[in-house]
Amino acid sequence: MKKENTIIVALAVLAAVIAATWLILVAPALTGNEINMTKGVTQQSADHFDLHMIVLWICVVIGIAVFTVMFTSIVLHRKSRGHKAAKFSHSTKAEIIWTIIPVLILVVMAVPATTALVRMEDSSGAEMTVKITGFQWRWKYEYLDQDISFISSLDSSSNAARQLNSGVTPESVDNYLLDVDHPLVLPVGRKIKFLITADDVIHSWWVPALGWKRDAIPGFVNEAWTNIEKPGTYRGQCAELCGKDHGFMPIVVIALAEEEFDSWVNEQLAGKTQSDQQVTVR
Amino acid sequence: MTTEAIHEDLNEAHDDHDHGDHKPTGFLDRWLFTTNHKDIGTLYLVFSLTMFMIGGAMAMIIRAELFMPGLQLVEPDFFNQMTTMHALIMVFGAVMPAWVGFANWLVPMMIGAPDMALPRMNNWSFWILPFAFTMLLSTLFMDSGGPAAGWTLYPPLVLQTGSSFAFVVFAVHMMGVSSIMGSINIIATIFNMRAPGMRLLRMPMFVWTWLITAFLLIAVMPVLAGAVTMLLTDHFFSTNFFNAAGGGDPVMFQHIFWFFGHPEVYIMILPAFGVVSEILPTFSRKPLFGYGSMVYATATIAFLSFIVWAHHMFTVGMPLQAELFFMYATMLISVPTGVKVFNWVATMWQGSMTFETPMLFAIGFVVLFTIGGLSGLMLAITAADFQYHDTYFVVAHFHYVLVPGAVFALMAATYYWLPKFTGNMYSEKWGKIHFWSSAIFVNVLFFPQHYLGLAGMPRRIPDYSPQFADFNMISSIGGFAFGATQLIFVGIVWHCAFRSKVRATPEVWEGSRGLEWTLDSPPAYHSFNTPPEVTCNALSRAD
Numbered sequence: 114m115k116k117e118n119t120i121i122v123a124l125a126v127l128a129a130v131i132a133a134t135w136l137i138l139v140a141p142a143l144t145g146n147e148i149n150m151t152k153g154v155t156q157q158s159a160d161h162f163d164l165h166m167i168v169l170w171i172c173v174v175i176g177i178a179v180f181t182v183m184f185t186s187i188v189l190h191r192k193s194r195g196h197k198a199a200k201f202s203h204s205t206k207a208e209i210i211w212t213i214i215p216v217l218i219l220v221v222m223a224v225p226a227t228t229a230l231v232r233m234e235d236s237s238g239a240e241m242t243v244k245i246t247g248f249q250w251r252w253k254y255e256y257l258d259q260d261i262s263f264i265s266s267l268d269s270s271s272n273a274a275r276q277l278n279s280g281v282t283p284e285s286v287d288n289y290l291l292d293v294d295h296p297l298v299l300p301v302g303r304k305i306k307f308l309i310t311a312d313d314v315i316h317s318w319w320v321p322a323l324g325w326k327r328d329a330i331p332g333f334v335n336e337a338w339t340n341i342e343k344p345g346t347y348r349g350q351c352a353e354l355c356g357k358d359h360g361f362m363p364i365v366v367i368a369l370a371e372e373e374f375d376s377w378v379n380e381q382l383a384g385k386t387q388s389d390q391q392v393t394v395r
Numbered sequence: 396m397t398t399e400a401i402h403e404d405l406n407e408a409h410d411d412h413d414h415g416d417h418k419p420t421g422f423l424d425r426w427l428f429t430t431n432h433k434d435i436g437t438l439y440l441v442f443s444l445t446m447f448m449i450g451g452a453m454a455m456i457i458r459a460e461l462f463m464p465g466l467q468l469v470e471p472d473f474f475n476q477m478t479t480m481h482a483l484i485m486v487f488g489a490v491m492p493a494w495v496g497f498a499n500w501l502v503p504m505m506i507g508a509p510d511m512a513l514p515r516m517n518n519w520s521f522w523i524l525p526f527a528f529t530m531l532l533s534t535l536f537m538d539s540g541g542p543a544a545g546w547t548l549y550p551p552l553v554l555q556t557g558s559s560f561a562f563v564v565f566a567v568h569m570m571g572v573s574s575i576m577g578s579i580n581i582i583a584t585i586f587n588m589r590a591p592g593m594r595l596l597r598m599p600m601f602v603w604t605w606l607i608t609a610f611l612l613i614a615v616m617p618v619l620a621g622a623v624t625m626l627l628t629d630h631f632f633s634t635n636f637f638n639a640a641g642g643g644d645p646v647m648f649q650h651i652f653w654f655f656g657h658p659e660v661y662i663m664i665l666p667a668f669g670v671v672s673e674i675l676p677t678f679s680r681k682p683l684f685g686y687g688s689m690v691y692a693t694a695t696i697a698f699l700s701f702i703v704w705a706h707h708m709f710t711v712g713m714p715l716q717a718e719l720f721f722m723y724a725t726m727l728i729s730v731p732t733g734v735k736v737f738n739w740v741a742t743m744w745q746g747s748m749t750f751e752t753p754m755l756f757a758i759g760f761v762v763l764f765t766i767g768g769l770s771g772l773m774l775a776i777t778a779a780d781f782q783y784h785d786t787y788f789v790v791a792h793f794h795y796v797l798v799p800g801a802v803f804a805l806m807a808a809t810y811y812w813l814p815k816f817t818g819n820m821y822s823e824k825w826g827k828i829h830f831w832s833s834a835i836f837v838n839v840l841f842f843p844q845h846y847l848g849l850a851g852m853p854r855r856i857p858d859y860s861p862q863f864a865d866f867n868m869i870s871s872i873g874g875f876a877f878g879a880t881q882l883i884f885v886g887i888v889w890h891c892a893f894r895s896k897v898r899a900t901p902e903v904w905e906g907s908r909g910l911e912w913t914l915d916s917p918p919a920y921h922s923f924n925t926p927p928e929v930t931c932n933a934l935s936r937a938d
């Protein structure tokens with residue numbers, strides 16, 4: 114009789130806890146806002162998304178289990194219902210169980226976590242290299258194989274709108290704070306190595322769709338790599354506090370199909386010789 | 396002192412039972428020169444509440460600027476000063492002193508001692524703090540402005556702070572001195588002044604967690620002091636500890652800082668674990684489940700907290716092996732943390748629960764701290780952290796463990812022991828209003844920050860792309876409401892101390908166990924002039 118009662122209450126509480134979980138983890142997406150990590154456009158971003166979802170689900174299940182037991186107890190074991198307190202104060206068996214089970218869960222999590230990490234850190238076999246340097250508050254890109262380099266800063270319309278009390282509504286600016294004058298153009302389907310460093314303070318180069326961020330540190334050259342699978346425009350931001358305009362040094366990557374990328378390179382080189390000639394003429 | 400005088404003293408103590416109740420008269424004697432653990436405890440708590448208000452006001456400025464996209468209120472540099480100062484004030488000025496305040500009040504009463512072991516040092520360790528924080532806050536009014544490089548003070552950026560930086564470093568040094576003296580005092584008291592029969596493994600959990608916290612503090616505050624001293628000499632005396640151009644290493648600072656910083660977060664949460672382990676048994680009318688494993692879990696967490704620091708810096712570019720080590724070690728911390736949570740639930744299970752305000756805050760703590768612990772586990776997954784790091788997801792994580800974690804435990808402790816401290820009951824009705832309002836709005840404030848971080852919003856930015864507008868607005872509304880709710884708390888405390896007509900009994904709560912409840916409410920000026928008899932029965936657990 115009493116046992117049945119406990120089970121019925123536990124089921125009702127379980128339903129309520131699941132409903133609450135749905136409400137905070139799923140329902141907010143119905144507003145049309147993005148609430149989850151991007152799947153991105155690289156193997157790494159897909160790996161990290163999967164890993165994130167696995168761990169999230171494990172956490173959700175643990176949370177639901179703990180909260181169901183706890184709220185069942187809160188409903189049933191109250192003085193106002195005349196419940197008398199039990200006397201027990203420990204159980205070695207229970208404590209061993211809830212030490213061992215979490216350890217096992219962690220082992221299960223550690224396997225994909227290790228694989229993804231090993232894969233992310235393997236930058237061997239890159240076909241081209243881009244050096245990225247962070248400055249206060251812009252990025253410099255150098256294509257080491259193509260002999261192209263330029264500086265990329267916040268585009269002027271965002272920059273005008275972002276001044277204190279500029280009177281311009283951010284919504285009226287295209288890609289407010291996420292647009293630059295000279296985007297980084299990259300080919301799809303090619304393994305690209307990045308050499309990341311900084312010239313003044315620490316910055317961090319982050320494009321969520323590529324799946325990682327990597328700190329740009331003066332005096333250090335960090336390595337990272339990508340292999341973009343889909344053409345498109347991908348936006349990111351500096352992710353390490355670097356001074357007053359830290360919020361205003363976005364990153365834009367334009368991924369082009371191989372041939373388009375090659376012609377972009379030729380255009381750049383042609384433009385460059387032209388301006389070099391102009392300099393000599395003058 | 397001559398033998399005769401000692402003899403007289405002893406006689407007096409023996410004859411005059413009120414001896415312990417002679418408070419110094421006069422404001423300065425009572426408060427500035429006090430060596431009494433209760434008065435110093437009160438000073439710490441009042442100081443902490445003041446800092447909560449100041450740090451909270453800064454948080455309101457931050458949330459107001461982030462209410463919608465575009466810059467409306469403050470310049471970016473001032474915004475950065477606000478995030479930096481908010482964190483420094485809350486960590487070092489609000490949460491840590493509040494725990495020291497409770498330790499001062501409670502440790503002697505809980506272990507059956509008359510006062511702290513080193514009362515003069517106790518006075519000094521408190522009175523350093525107002526000066527340290529006046530100095531820290533004064534930097535906001537200096538020409539070069541306050542520190543704006545984040546509470547983590549990473550060079551080279553922090554070295555761009557103007558000359559006010561010297562004041563920041565000195566303030567941090569003073570806070571460190573204060574914490575170290577406070578810890579030495581707590582350790583000395585616990586090791587030397589326990590009543591006969593109060594064996595270590597009979598001590599209340601709050602005493603245990605503070606003992607371990609005190610060791611953490613002594614171990615890591617000097618490390619922080621060393622780190623900021625190197626910053627100071629790099630800034631003003633042309634050394635190159637962290638300057639790459641001079642052969643220094645900016646990443647080394649991060650290793651040193653987080654070797655302090657990760658234990659530091661446990662310094663803020665271990666006493667909270669202790670408080671919750673006191674409150675849940677009282678209102679469940681049932682002993683704490685698994686006292687022994689609670690002690691060992693606390694010690695394990697403290698040990699592990701020294702070998703996980705680099706999980707704050709996965710993206711700086713470490714060798715793969717190091718990343719793996721720090722990932723596994725960090726994941727391991729969730730095991731003893733889980734044991735704690737499970738034991739709390741088992742304490743409530745089959746109890747006879749009532750839900751006075753301290754219990755509500757303790758339950759709120761268990762639920763919301765668990766959420767913060769679970770997001771911590773997610774952050775431990777190194778590869779995924781390359782996405783999470785330095786986003787609002789991290790902001791949500793640490794605010795869950797710190798606000799409905801450490802701060803809720805502080806609230807719970809206040810409601811639980813304030814009747815003991817003042818001799819008056821607080822208003823239960825307003826306490827409940829305060830709890831429900833806090834519990835709802837803290838979630839409105841911080842839960843949406845998980846979505847923002849996952850959707851790609853970096854932390855420490857004053858302005859953002861309109862795609863993040865909706866949840867920032869919700870978060871800000873929750874922030875304003877949560878902030879306003881805390882004014883209720885101030886009112887409740889004030890009312891309880893000065894206005895309440897309802898007298899508290901010595902036990903205060905029906906289910907209370909422990910030596911502090913055998914004393915009057917309020918207790919005499921010196922707690923136990925004669926050591927009490929310690930019986931198992933009087934303690935919050937059966938062993």
Ligand code: HEM
Pocket residue numbers: 547660661663664706707708725726728729732767768769770771772774775780783784785789792793796797800801
């Ligand atoms: C289950 C236990 C926990 C785990 C596994 C965990 C893990 C982590 C990790 C990996 C980070 C770094 C995230 C990043 O920057 O990318 C982090 C940040 C942080 N955690 Fe936890 N955490 C736990 C519990 C706690 C507790 C109990 C507290 C404090 C009461 C805390 C306070 C913080 C703070 C303040 C930060 C951010 C510091 C900063 O960058 O400013 N964490 N945590």
Ligand SMILES: [Cu+2]
Pocket residue numbers: 315316317351352353354355356358359360362
């Ligand atoms: Cu930055």
Ligand SMILES: [Cu+2]
Pocket residue numbers: 656657660703704706707
């Ligand atoms: Cu940590």
